Amino acid sequence: MSQSKTPTIVKCPTxxxxxxxxxxxxxxxxxxxxxxxxxxxxxxxxxxAIPGAPDLSDSDGWSEEM
Structure with a gap:
């Protein structure tokens, strides 16, 4: 039995x-x-951008130094 596959069609994101x-x-x-x-x-x-947790790098002004 021969089945022809229907091609998958997607929309260009742009x-x-x-x-x-x-x-x-x-x-x-x-x-x-x-x-x-x-x-x-x-x-x-x-x-x-991909949503995610906020960046907690040093640029946020927080420091371990007292």
């Missing part, structure tokens, strides 16, 4: 274009190098 998730889409999940670079630029400019 422009919402349909993208086939496979070898024929080298920039997946993005549709193009342009959309990939736009997304990278947003992360580099800190326009995007």
């Amino acid at each position: 422009c919402q274009t349909d993208v086939v998730w496979g070898e024929e889409s080298p920039y997946r999940p993005f549709c193009s190098k342009r959309c990939q670079l736009i997304d990278l630029g947003e992360w580099a400019a800190e326009e995007k």
